[in-house]
Amino acid sequence: MNNKTKSVNRFRDMIEVFRCPHCKGSLKVVDEKSLKCANKHTFDFAKQGYVNFMTRSTNSHYDQSLFEARQNIIMESELYTPIHKEISKVINTYMNSTIYPLLLFDAGCGEGSHLQKILNECNTSALKGVGLDISKEGIIMAAKKYKEQSWIVGDLANSPIAAQTFHVVLNILSPSNYKEFKRILVPDGLVIKVVPRPNYLKELRKALYGDTENNSNKNVEIVELFKKHFYLKEVINLSYQQTLDQKEVNNVMHMTPLSWNSKKTDVGASINSISEITVDLDILVGFKK
Template identity: 45%
Template sequence: MSKRTDGARRAARIEHALKCPVCGNPIRVEEDGRLLCRDHHSFDFAKQGYVNVLTRPAGGHYNKELFEARRRIMLDSGLYAPFHEAAAEWIRQMPVSDSRPAVVADIGCGEGTHLHRILEKLGGLNVAGAGLDIAKEGVQLAARDFQSAVWLVGDLAQSPFSDGSIHAILNILSPSNYDEFTRMLAPGGRLIKVVPGAGYLRELREALYTDERRTYSNEDTIGLFDRHFRRTETVPLRYSVRLERSQLEDLVRMTPLSWSPDPEAVNRFLDRESAEITVELDLLVGEPRD
């Protein structure tokens, strides 16, 4: 079976959760490997197994090198392993039907490792994963290596997910659209938004900057979440991971923190055999207020 055909097969499992991003009508997964709505808007699966549902060109700062670095560090170092376990444990507590699979959607999925790892830990449950990102380079990597989910290149503002169709939304260190999240969530569904804490990657911030970027506050982000969603739980994660030199290089490549500092500061940070790196994350779990 080709990746294109396999991608369409996985999409057929969540056909009930998909809509046309152009007209909003229900969408059908065709056997020839495309999505088609009744107004004949059509989106073909690529040979890698993903489908591009963007309705207009999109640009961004994230490139293939960044996504490859993020992939390596997540697979090799366990940098986010405690988060993957915590997210899976929370989703595992949700009621899941024996018939139609519950859909877990990672909005801003990047190269797909977060969703892939979480779905691995949910093995045995009747769940299906869907990853959406506007960056084609990231989704291509996800589809190339992970056959665990439906991978879509798309815009959250014109998402391909139907009203009330998503049981759990993951929004991991990524921008939010709370109106869309509210529309997409199924009754009883939850949003799991992951925000960095003040100590997140503290060692990197302190090494690269001498101004206000050395510190970070998530108060505004949490305040915006609380204005739109009723927070039902907060899961704080605080731990550190020792990274080797090559992993530190990938850490620098994968984060926007390294886009603008003095190159000499980057070189000084990397001039070490290993370093202890702080991970501080808050998992905000919530339900729509409306």
């Protein structure tokens, strides 16, 4: 069975969780190649198996090379392993293990590696993942590589997801739309949001801007806003440094939009001095109010 056929079957098995982003109506699989609502809005399966639900054109700053660097660092180094372990622990702690299937929605999944790693770490066939991103390049990479999950191009502010269908919403280093997250979560659903703290990737900032101090910790405001929408269960701070080789440092440099604004023309030279990278993140865990 090819990718597209497998994907059509997977979407069919969980068709009730999707909805038309135009008219909000339910969808059906038609002709083994598209999803269609009663108003004939139609979304085709791409050959890689993803579905594009975008209702408007966008211009993403995240291109293929950035996503490739992200995929390399997330899959081939241990830089984010503590995050994956912690998130899978949160899911195992707060979610009822008898729920089948347990549906996980990654809002702003990029090229999908975090979702895949977290699912691997949870190691249960009950978990089914759906990743959404506004960037088609990211979703193409995810669909090509992680064939057991469902991947969609869409806007997290108008997601093609029906109300009260997902048990967990993941939101890693991406924009949020709490109204939407609450709409798609089941009544006792869980939201897990990862936000950077001031020292996140500080070595990069230093190499690019000569700047080590980033005292603007916006996380107090982020937590306050989060608490308006969800019952905050915990804020888990993960801060650590890892030694990386030059290839890995190079990937870190290219996986982040930090280097967009660099005035230095020779980004390569500025990373030669880096051998350690700091990860400093908060994981916000909350239940739907």
